[in-house]
Amino acid sequence: MAVVIIDEANAGLRLDKALANLSKVSRSVVIDLIREGKVSVEGQVKKAKYKVKAGEAITYELPEIxxxxxxxxxxxxxxxxxxxxxxxxxxxxxxxxxxxxxxxxxxxxxxxxxxxxxxxxxxxxxxxxxxxxxxxxxxxxxxxxxxxxxxxxxxxxxxAKTNKRRYIALVHGEVPNEKGTIEAPIGRNPKERKKQAVVAGGKAAKTRFTVLERFPGYTLLALELETGRTHQIRVHMAYIGFPIAGDPLYGPSKTLIPNLGQFLHAETLGFEHPTTGELMEFQVDVPDIFAQQLEKLRALS
CATH class of the missing domain: 3.30.2350.10 (Pseudouridine synthase)
Incomplete structure (x- = not known):
């Protein structure tokens, strides 16, 4: 069993949301625990919609791992x-x-x-x-x-951000600038838990981009990460209005070809060898499906 105390920030919220906020348990799991009668407020079992009050003790059974x-x-x-x-x-x-x-x-x-x-x-x-x-x-x-x-x-x-990480991405839209830096904090999307978003109070995130090639309706970019937040490139590009082509989560529903996946490739990786101290750098070409799509776009240009 575990116990959390409702603080002022969560007072007035639904029981399921408040418990998810104050514990490490996802809201979907919290809802299941409430349905199973494994959550109580001051010793009484309550429904998910119950509005909690500051100072109330919420007792719940930890889900089996x-x-x-x-x-x-x-x-x-x-x-x-x-x-x-x-x-x-x-x-x-x-x-x-x-x-x-x-x-x-x-x-x-x-x-x-x-x-x-x-x-x-x-x-x-x-x-x-x-x-x-x-x-x-x-x-x-x-x-x-x-x-x-x-x-x-x-x-x-x-x-320490000393690694080199360079990505290649095909994005929707024609990016106007040859180079740019996106610096916007990223955190969990408050409306959709499976998504990240640019949010006030999120973790600092910085992405640099350079235009490699332009096509009607699309742009090929090289991107370098200065931070490594979840879905960082995908979130940042969608935030400035140029989502990754084929991105099922942050891109438009209409994409290049259905079910090809997103056109984002970790092309270059550099680091200092942990034993020798040698600076090492590796690079791999985009996968065939990516290269083939670029050829199709070039043929239309």
Whole structure:
């Protein structure tokens, strides 16, 4: 059992929303707990719509955490580089980086467990070796730590913003400026929990872009991250009115070709080797589906 006390900021809210705000439990799970009678206010079971008052004690049962059994899987993997400390992977579009309740197999972690002998343990059994992530429908480069010392070094570089991360994106619209910087805070969308948004009080986020090529109705951009917020490029480009082509969450419903996924590719990755101190940089071309779409746009120009 766990208990939270309603503060002034949450007083007057519905029980389900207030409890989700004050606990680490998602609102959908909170609603299930309330339906099952596992949430009480001052000892009395209440409905989700009950308006809470400041000082009230909310008691709830912590949801059971499913233990995921993560197995190595012989999934084809493009290993761009590997040594005793690090590996660099070119992740295909459509692959989830690590297992979760909805994706227990077929992820990048399942693949690297099969192909790479040693992986760091810092992020536990769910994310062995994973230092950073890119979205399921984003393709491109990821660095993998093969031991804990390497992991700590690579993570520190990410925190200090010394890594190089360059993305290639096809966006809707004709971007007027050749270069630009988007600096706008990002946090959870207050109206749609699955989405991020530019919000007051969000975490600082900064993205730089350069126009590479122009097409009627579309622009090809190179983007560099100075921060690494969830969905940062996707949110920032949508915020300035040029969403990523094919983005199912932040883009328009009408896109280039249905079901091709988003045209966002982590093209360049640079970091300091955790053992030798050597500056290393890797680059991979956009996937075939991306390149083919660019050729179609060039033919129409």
């Amino acid at each position: 499913a233990v995921l059994d993560i197995q190595a899987e012989d999934i084809p993997l493009d290993i761009v580089y590997e040594d005793a400390d690090v590996a660099v992977i070119n992740k295909p579009q459509g692959m989830v980086v690590h297992p979760s309740a909805g994706h227990t197999s077929g992820t990048l972690v399942n693949a690297i467990m099969f192909h790479i002998k040693d992986l760091s343990s810092i992020n536990g059994v769910i994310r062995p070796g994973i230092v950073h992530r890119i979205d399921k429908d984003t393709s491109g480069l990821l660095m993998i730590a093969k031991n804990d010392v390497a992991h700590e070094s690579l993570a520190a570089q990410l925190k």
